[in-house]
Amino acid sequence: MNIMTFNTNEELNQIGAGIVASLIQTKPNAVLGLATGSSPIGIYQELIRLYEKGYVSFKNVHSYNLDEYVGLPEGHPETYRSFMNTQLFNHVDINKDNTRVPDGNAADLEAECKQYDAALAQASIDIQFLGIGHNGHIGFNEPDQQLHGGTHVVQLKDETRQANARFFDSIDQVPTQAVTMGVGSILKAKMILLIGRGAEKADIIHRALTGPITTEVPASLLQTHPNVVVLLDKEAAQKFND
């Protein structure tokens, strides 16, 4: 595991975007596994800047997002599809037909999960972006006695709904369920880019990366992956210096 700590968010974003842009330069039809939330935004902004400067093209890139809320109306600004369009896809030359986000409004969610897994099985993700929840979740794989390998519907924990309430007018509006890629699919990515920002993530990041491997801290499973790059700002990295 390669853990990099940065003094500024700007440097973190530049290195993160550089890793992804180099991959796309050498493999124009790279497959990206994408995350939403606040952690990847700065890297997406830097990728947009690199695209605008002509250093990288997303024309042949394919992408699969980790997760999507269940039941938010299509076009709602907090759906993860809207997030991806606003934060990245609308600003680069990616073909939106080549971008997939689970459909949280599918009439048959179980069938949607199966279709997503079938697509992932064909795809082989080159780089998987990940943030980490305060409780150690990755995607929406919440701490539990057992974890799912494949895509599934999950009941969001109260702490996750509370953490995400900042994006909604009130906690009541935060969906209670989501569709998420499973830990098995995440661990199949050739490379994982885990991003951690802020002091409030310091403890869980340290536990996940150095503590016991346990389904109660889903991100701890990343310790079993051979190619994880961790990008931390200095606040999120502070427990590594204790």
Ligand code: F6R
């Ligand atoms: C987002 C996702 C989540 C977030 C995590 C951290 O697609 O799957 O696991 O990465 O909740 O969220 P932020 O980055 O907002 O702290």
